[in-house]
Amino acid sequence: MQTYSMLSHGDCVLVAVSGGVDSLVLAWLLQMWLQKVPISYTLRVVHIDMGFRGPGNDEPDPVAWIRSQLQRFGIPLLVKKARELDEAERSCFLCARQRRHQLFDLAREYGCNKIAFGHHKDDLIETLFLNMLYSGNLSTMVPRQDLFEGRLALILPLAYIEKDEVQELAKNLGLVPVDNLCPLAGSTRRDQVRKVLQTLYDQDPGVKASIFASMANVREGYLL
DSSP: OTTTTOOOTTOEEEEEOOSSHHHHHHHHHHHHHHTTSSSOOEEEEEEEEOOOOOSSTTSOOHHHHHHHHHHTTTOOOEEEEOOOOOGGGOOHHHHHHHHHHHHHHHHHHHTOSEEEOOOOHHHHHHHHHHIIIIISSOOOOOSEEEEGGGTEEEEOTTTTSOHHHHHHHHHHHTOOOOOOOOTTTTSSHHHHHHHHHHHHHHHOTTHHHHHHHHTTOOOGGGOO
């Protein structure tokens, strides 16, 4: 929060909640943080409903479940239907890009100058390897990214927290995420990279911290 000046007095923050454990913990964190810091900011917690539903009628409604989880902490939820995407063109990249553009428009509509995402340390490492393996570049997500000449900032308050720590927080808070009902869940490139990295972590637990540190210790003189 402090290193990247993520929050300032008077901010309006759009919090993107997918229903996964990361975004639920993020919404709780920002609500809790508001009670601790000597500044005042406004939260607009939004869920973009992608329309994914379980196979049977006995499956819980994801939107109702997300709303009930947040209500326990006094956090209201705004729900917006996702924009239509041609089934023939559906992919993780296009889906994520369209959802992000919709969030940009919602931030403008609600007068928000920040958008908060629940990406954590493991996500940043996975993105580094995804970009190396499939895009041919060295880059990752940054904890704060200023866009549109500074009118909007994307912030990742969980960037220094590992996935296991996020899950432990959720357990302690009694937060139960909704299942990821995306048809591509479990078979994406990110899933493949995550499995490879987990194998490395299992062999040497110190590898994760070393990889994460390397992203802030770039020796440009030893790159092409």
